[in-house]
Amino acid sequence: MKKDEKHDTIHMSRESAKRTLPRSRLVVLEGPDAGLVFEIVKEKITLGRSKIADVVLNDPAVSGIHAELERGAEHVILRDLGSTNGVFIEEVQIREGYLHPEMRFRLGNNVVRFERVEGHVEIEVSQSERFHELIGKSQKMREIFAVLEKVASSDLTVLVRGETGTGKELVARAIHAASPRRNGPLVVQDCSAIPANLIESTLFGHERGAFTGAMERRRGSFEQADGGTIVLDEIGELDLSLQPKLLRVLETREVMRVGGSRPLPVNVRVVAATNRDLRQMVAEGTFREDLYYRLSVVQIELPPLRDRAEDIPALAQDFLDHFVKRHFPGSNTRLTIARDAMRRLSSYHWPGNIRELKNTIERAASLADGPELTVRDLMPASQKTPPTLLPGGTAEGFIEDGLPFKEAKQRVIDAFEADYLKVMLDRHGGNITRAAEEAGLTRFHLRELAKRYGLRDE
Secondary structure, eight states: OOOOOSSSSSESSSSOEEEEEEEEEEEESTTTTTTTOOOOOOOSEEEEESSTEEOOOTTTTTTTTTTEEEEOOOOOOEESSOOOOOETTTHHHHHHHOOOOOOOOETTEEEEEEEEEEEEEEEOOOOOOOOTTOOOOOHHHHHHHHHHHTTSSSSSOOEEEEEESHHHHHHHHHHHTTSSTTTEEEEEEETSOTTTTTTTHHHOOOOTTSSTTSSSSSSHHHHHHSEEEEEEEGGGEEEEEEEHHHHHHHHHHHEEEBTTOOEEEEEEEEEEESSSSSSHHHHHSOOOOOHHHOOOOOOEEEOGGGGGGGHHHHHHHHHHHHHHHSSSSTTOOOEEEEEHHHHHHHHHHTTTTTHHHHHHHHHHHHHHHHSSHHHHHHSOOOSSSSSSSSSOOSTHHHTTTTHHHHHHHHHHHHHHHHHHHHHHHTTTTHHHHHHHHTOOOOOHHHHHHHHHSSOOOO
């Protein structure tokens, strides 16, 4: 299979599958880093002053993680990652913009040119559309599967990053299931769900009498995972004061219980997951740089569901099949999704990602009157909350459902507000103040809207 030569090319055979991208590079023409040449060999790179950036610029006017460059299916995209002094393409300040060969952009005092060079970069693509419980025929997911197929058999530490609901824990479980440790324990620890004063004891354990209430010795999560895998979910929420202790455990593979006097060896593989941008946190001083390096030996970046819409039909049917197995064990019942309903599912933006899709399918299956889910089955039970499903991209869907103009318009507005706020909060790691500033809203207004759409606790 071969696409237009202007775009990416995918070569497939029984032995291998690879995607080729045109080679390109960045050349700093003017400024403190003039003369720097950087070959782009990945789909996504970061530029900034921090040592963890892919392109390190020694310019005080450049932020720690200043910008990101991503090679899309047809375009190269340059994004400002919340820098202090902005990103300029041909002297026009942008938040996000397309780069074309020979185009110049400015970061701080550096003028950089994007260039195409001879040759191609090859990116491996799995021929399988599944990796254990993970499903995806999209190019992005099959690239991830190709990485997982290689790293699962090793003991390399893996960092999984992605928006809320994209399936980060499922990736961690798949890595464990595909590894030689599959018969050992799998311990999932949510770092955001434990009070700060208990997190050390929870992770590393404690001795009897170590603190008030410690009535008996307790093995921590690392000890419980001995011989298997520990998943540190929401690692970006780990308190800065505890990060050096975690770093020591990752380096020595030994834990010291709270109140203990000797280190205990642990044989674990570590998979960390977060919806936060740890690179940005490092630049801001809220996450240790050395811990970031230790965790990100292999990085997996999960795409949001809106960027892999071709996977929605298979995911939706899989959720439906699992629903039947769970609620009708041993039955020959078969539920399907009507064509127009599947079209609506595929056209929706899914701010809650795969988790929202799963909830939508399970709710619809529970309320459906027949073996085929229809558009009406997918509609929300209450109009007090934003719609679970926005009818397809034209007014035709609303008219088919018999909705009056006012109600149809309100559903579009509600869906947009919920999606906009979700993306804005994710962009700023849940920080209400920064999100409000960028959105041009007061902090109070944004917080109240977030509560209304269930994006923030009361």
